Amino acid sequence: MNDSHDEFRHKIIGHWCTYCGDNAEEFDHFPPRAVTNYGLLVPCCRECNSHISTLYAFSFKDRSLLAKDKIRKKYAKLLRIPEWDEEELNDMAPHMRDSVLDGQRIQEIIKQRLAWDSWSYLKGIDIKNDIERIVVEIDLILGNMKREFDRSERLNKKNDQDLLKPKKSRQRACMAEYGAIGCDMVG
Numbered sequence: 644m645n646d647s648h649d650e651f652r653h654k655i656i657g658h659w660c661t662y663c664g665d666n667a668e669e670f671d672h673f674p675p676r677a678v679t680n681y682g683l684l685v686p687c688c689r690e691c692n693s694h695i696s697t698l699y700a701f702s703f704k705d706r707s708l709l710a711k712d713k714i715r716k717k718y719a720k721l722l723r724i725p726e727w728d729e730e731e732l733n734d735m736a737p738h739m740r741d742s743v744l745d746g747q748r749i750q751e752i753i754k755q756r757l758a759w760d761s762w763s764y765l766k767g768i769d770i771k772n773d774i775e776r777i778v779v780e781i782d783l784i785l786g787n788m789k790r791e792f793d794r795s796e797r798l799n800k801k802n803d804q805d806l807l808k809p810k811k812s813r814q815r816a817c818m819a820e821y822g823a824i825g826c827d828m829v830g
Contacts, residue, residue, distance in 0.1 A: 651680045651681045651682075652672065652680070652681065652682050652683060652684045653682075653683050653684070653771075653773070653774075653777050654670070654683075654684040655683060655684065655685050655686065655765065655768055655769055655774070656686065656768065656770075657685075657686040657764070657768040658686070659686065659764065660686060660687050660688035660691050660759075661685040661686055661687055661691075661707075661761055661764060661765050662687060662688075662691040662695070662706075662707050662710035662711065662759070662761050663688060663690075663691055663710060663711065663714060663756035663757075663759050664755065664756055664759035664764070665688040665690065665691070665756060666688060667686030667687055667688055668687075668688060668689050669686075669687050669688070669689055669692045670684040670685060670686060670687060670692075671684070671685050671686075671687035671691070671692050671695070671696070672684060672696075673685055673703060673706055673781070674699075674700075674706075674781060674784075674785055675696065675697050675698075675699065677697060678699060678785070678788065679784060679788075681780075681781070681784070682777075682781050683774075683777060683778075683781070685765065686768075690714070691710045691713075691714070694709075694710055694713035694714070694717075695709050695710050695713065702782045702785060702786075703761075703762070703765075703778050703781070703782065704762070707761040707762070711756075711757050711759075714753065714756055714757060715757060718749075718750075718753045721746060721749055721750050721753060722750060722753060722754070724743070724746045724747060724750050726747075727743055727747070732744070
């Protein structure tokens with residue numbers, strides 16, 4: 644973690660994953676290094692870090708929700724395990740009963756991970772008490788980047804639609820916008 648790009652990141656030290664509350668074994672770059680060198684290094688479990696490592700969530704809240712959504716999808720079958728009362732469990736063969744109880748224990752852990760309050764935990768472990776300021780700055784930077792991305796996407800879509808127009812329509816549109824000069828190259 645001695646990457647020169649990390650010198651512009653505020654490192655938060657904690658024992659639990661910021662996103663789900665599991666044991667933190669790594670640090671997540673928020674926002675991802677592919678987006679900017681400025682931001683946070685937050686404690687993260689290996690699972691959440693691999694799920695969201697390069698995904699472009701445009702706010703801390705979105706990133707946290709994205710991590711939980713990945714957990715929810717990964718463990719969807721376990722989350723659907725029905726509740727069994729003691730009488731039903733006693734009627735099962737020992738091996739089946741053990742399997743159901745193991746599934747219910749794992750289900751409870753997953754539910755706790757999904758209910759984890761990322762923001763409260765992050766604020767609680769921020770010794771320097773400047774996490775809110777940094778997250779607001781990051782959200783502003785990412786918000787501006789998202790607006791630029793959306794604007795670029797709209798322009799690309801418009802250009803793609805213009806290229807699909809018949810040649811005569813493109814020439815007419817060019818002449819309407821620029822006059823006859825400079826429209827000779829429109830193909």
